[in-house]
Amino acid sequence: MSLIEQAAKRLEELRRAGAEIPDAAAPQAAQARPDEVERIPTPEAAIRGLSSRSAAPAPVGPATLAPKQVAPSRSDALRARDIRRSDGLEQNRIDIDLERLKARGFVTPDAPKSQIADEFRIIKRPIIHNARRTAVSAIRNGNLIMVTSALPGEGKTFAAVNLAMSVAMELDTTVLLVDGDVAHPELPRVLGTPSSPGLLELLTTGQIDVSDAILRTNVENLSVLPAGAHHRRATELLASEQMAVVLHELATRYPDRIVIFDSPPLLPTTEARALASHMGQIVMVVAADSTRQHAVNLALATIENCEIVLMVLNKADKTDVGTYYGYYADEEPR
Numbered sequence: 001m002s003l004i005e006q007a008a009k010r011l012e013e014l015r016r017a018g019a020e021i022p023d024a025a026a027p028q029a030a031q032a033r034p035d036e037v038e039r040i041p042t043p044e045a046a047i048r049g050l051s052s053r054s055a056a057p058a059p060v061g062p063a064t065l066a067p068k069q070v071a072p073s074r075s076d077a078l079r080a081r082d083i084r085r086s087d088g089l090e091q092n093r094i095d096i097d098l099e100r101l102k103a104r105g106f107v108t109p110d111a112p113k114s115q116i117a118d119e120f121r122i123i124k125r126p127i128i129h130n131a132r133r134t135a136v137s138a139i140r141n142g143n144l145i146m147v148t149s150a151l152p153g154e155g156k157t158f159a160a161v162n163l164a165m166s167v168a169m170e171l172d173t174t175v176l177l178v179d180g181d182v183a184h185p186e187l188p189r190v191l192g193t194p195s196s197p198g199l200l201e202l203l204t205t206g207q208i209d210v211s212d213a214i215l216r217t218n219v220e221n222l223s224v225l226p227a228g229a230h231h232r233r234a235t236e237l238l239a240s241e242q243m244a245v246v247l248h249e250l251a252t253r254y255p256d257r258i259v260i261f262d263s264p265p266l267l268p269t270t271e272a273r274a275l276a277s278h279m280g281q282i283v284m285v286v287a288a289d290s291t292r293q294h295a296v297n298l299a300l301a302t303i304e305n306c307e308i309v310l311m312v313l314n315k316a317d318k319t320d321v322g323t324y325y326g327y328y329a330d331e332e333p334r
């Protein structure tokens with residue numbers, strides 16, 4: 001059975017089960033955001049797109065030649081696959097278990113008054129400000145922000161997820177959280193993201209579109225880009241020209257978007273340095289009682305071409321800095 005027939009059959013089953021299938025010709029809701037409009041064709045629209053392509057007139061040629069089959073593009077195929085997988089009602093979407101996150105001490109939108117929420121409110125403010133600078137004071141790639149640290153286990157993923165949640169709670173900002181720790185992706189464990197195509201596929205295949213890989217979530221304004229399948233030349237991919245192209249698309253497609261990268265540690269890996277070379281801002285997490293100053297200095301020395309490096313002290317004794325988190329060094333351009 002062809003993709004079109006399978007999708008049409010699924011639609012018919014849904015109709016019989018009483019599901020409401022929106023009319024593709026109906027206007028989109030006035031408030032629908034451009035990314036939603038673009039990425040979520042109604043099932044009928046997707047099928048119509050495929051049908052019209054396969055019903056295209058056969059190329060002119062000798063009468064004996066059979067009409068040439070027009071293969072659907074890969075992104076059509078992905079959309080059709082999504083229709084089948086998600087019953088045509090939802091695609092590229094994950095539900096983050098917010099109760100579980102909250103129980104583990106993370107910022108969640110339904111607990112805006114918690115201490116951790118307050119701490120990240122302070123941390124995000126200069127980051128957002130820097131991302132929004134315009135004209136002469138604009139920072140190159142200012143809305144590309146990488147959360148890193150010198151060594152493993154200092155709280156990068158914890159800080160990246162919290163920062164993303166906190167920024168998503170802003171009224172006029174959308175956030176894309178990217179799993180940039182491509183060798184050891186942690187967002188699947190923390191947020192329950194599936195092992196679907198992600199950053200590495202965008203860099204290797206050239207076949208999937210950014211909007212095919214981005215996952216919307218149940219947190220308003222928050223989307224996630226998974227790391228993608230392991231690749232032995234990940235460092236070269238992250239440092240490549242294609243990475244610059246993908247990042248440009250991520251950074252510029254929506255003017256209100258802030259892109260936050262969870263990343264590997266700087267000292268033991270080369271991936272983090274490759275990523276850092278593209279960023280407009282770097283948030284360096286320092287574990288209060290364990291990171292040696294020497295390690296922090298070495299890590300800072302690996303960062304090139306980034307105007308803004310902010311330091312965040314994690315796991316600090318509350319009596320030292322007033323809160324668990326705190327800024328550790330200045331945030332002026334270096």
Ligand SMILES: Nc1ncnc2c1ncn2[C@@H]1O[C@H](COP(=O)(O)OP(=O)(O)OP(=O)(O)O)[C@@H](O)[C@H]1O
Pocket residue numbers: 105149151152153154155156157158159181186263264265314315324
């Ligand atoms: N401020 C904090 N409060 C509570 N738990 C924290 C805090 N910072 C980190 N953790 C916990 O410490 C553990 C290590 O943190 P995390 O995974 O964020 O480190 P990481 O720097 O991303 O590690 P890796 O280098 O392996 O990627 C996790 O279980 C995380 O939830």
Ligand SMILES: [Mg+2]
Pocket residue numbers: 156157158181186262263
């Ligand atoms: Mg991590």
